[in-house]
Amino acid sequence: MDKTDNLPWVEKYRPSSLDEVYGQSDIVETVRKFVHEGRLPHLLFYGPPGTGKTSTIIALAKEIYGPNYKNMVLELNASDDRGIDVVRNQIKSFASTMQIFSKGFKLIILDEADAMTAVAQNSLRRIIEKYTKNTRFCILANYAHKLNPALLSRCTRFRFHPISEQAIQERVQNVIMKESLQISPTAEESLLRLSGGDMRRALNVLQACKAALGDDTLEIDQDMIYECIGAPHPQDIELALDSILKDDWTKSFLTLDQVKRSKGLALIDLISGFVEVLSNYDLKPKTRIAILSGLSEIEYGISKGGNDKIHTSAIIGVIKGALENEK
Ligand SMILES: Nc1ncnc2c1ncn2[C@@H]1O[C@H](COP(=O)(O)OP(=O)(O)OP(=O)(O)O)[C@@H](O)[C@H]1O
Ligand SMILES: [Mg+2]
Numbered sequence: 001m002d003k004t005d006n007l008p009w010v011e012k013y014r015p016s017s018l019d020e021v022y023g024q025s026d027i028v029e030t031v032r033k034f035v036h037e038g039r040l041p042h043l044l045f046y047g048p049p050g051t052g053k054t055s056t057i058i059a060l061a062k063e064i065y066g067p068n069y070k071n072m073v074l075e076l077n078a079s080d081d082r083g084i085d086v087v088r089n090q091i092k093s094f095a096s097t098m099q100i101f102s103k104g105f106k107l108i109i110l111d112e113a114d115a116m117t118a119v120a121q122n123s124l125r126r127i128i129e130k131y132t133k134n135t136r137f138c139i140l141a142n143y144a145h146k147l148n149p150a151l152l153s154r155c156t157r158f159r160f161h162p163i164s165e166q167a168i169q170e171r172v173q174n175v176i177m178k179e180s181l182q183i184s185p186t187a188e189e190s191l192l193r194l195s196g197g198d199m200r201r202a203l204n205v206l207q208a209c210k211a212a213l214g215d216d217t218l219e220i221d222q223d224m225i226y227e228c229i230g231a232p233h234p235q236d237i238e239l240a241l242d243s244i245l246k247d248d249w250t251k252s253f254l255t256l257d258q259v260k261r262s263k264g265l266a267l268i269d270l271i272s273g274f275v276e277v278l279s280n281y282d283l284k285p286k287t288r289i290a291i292l293s294g295l296s297e298i299e300y301g302i303s304k305g306g307n308d309k310i311h312t313s314a315i316i317g318v319i320k321g322a323l324e325n326e327k
Pocket of ligand 2: 053054055111140
């Protein structure tokens with residue numbers, strides 16, 4: 001047994017070089033060019049989860065320093081609750097140790113920097129300036145707007161966009177081959193769509209599906225994907241929606257309740273399912289607006305708590321009401 005066999009797939013298949021970072025070729029090319037021209041600036045990578053920020057900077061470090069890159073790189077997780085003083089001291093001792101065999105600068109990776117307090121970010125900008133001579137910072141964050149503008153202006157920014165379905169497909173097919181998995185075409189299509197540009201999610205779902213494969217089922221099918229991702233199956237959504245459109249109020253309520261219970265769905269999953277299915281319906285703009293704005297209010301309400309029965313009734317009310325008005 002290979003020692004990588006019990007690793008989660010997101011780690012097992014973490015890109016080991018920049019060439020294995022999928023779907024972010026513009027960024028990869030640019031940072032590579034910086035390195036080859038020997039003028040790497042401070043970097044800021046931001047964007048949604050699972051799009052390759054951490055992977056790219058680690059791969060870049062490997063490309064700069066080779067296999068022993070760990071000596072030249074300090075990885076700090078900014079959201080660790082240790083206070084800026086600890087961070088400052090770590091950076092200070094790391095940056096000031098003499099590099100006898102140095103290749104210029106050392107790299108400091110600050111992960112999840114948007115979770116730092118404003119005060120901490122403020123002191124960070126001084127730290128960056130102080131150590132620019134022999135270090136480069138790479139700041140990783142999900143949201144750039146949560147970062148201090150003064151910090152932003154010290155870095156060259158790269159936005160990691162959600163990974164395209166095509167790029168996820170390439171990676172997923174690669175993994176499927178290496179793991180000798182079988183997956184039906186519809187299941188693959190759903191996996192790519194439901195991953196929403198998040199490679200981590202795609203790999204996690206695939207691994208969960210593999211674990212769910214029994215001895216007699218060899219192929220991953222669409223139902224398994226929906227189950228592992230916890231998203232409602234379009235058929236269930238259609239069923240619930242159909243009932244709202246055709247049945248009286250009590251019956252629709254019972255159908256919704258039934259779908260929720262039997263499939264283990266939360267009301268909030270049903271709402272996103274409705275929105276997706278309704279986007280394929282031919283509705284008057286006014287009706288669509290009424291439904292969407294109604295559902296969004298309910299969604300907000302659910303996120304704040306409240307009574308499930310009331311919310312369920314409200315959903316039926318919104319959809320029925322909007323369609324009544326259309327007539
Ligand atoms: N562009 C990509 N190419 C190949 N694999 C990727 C890519 N993006 C993510 N992955 C896979 O997903 C896992 C998580 O990626 P990574 O840690 O780089 O995401 P991240 O952008 O840093 O996310 P977060 O914002 O949550 O920190 C990686 O181990 C890798 O397996
Ligand atoms: Mg990360």
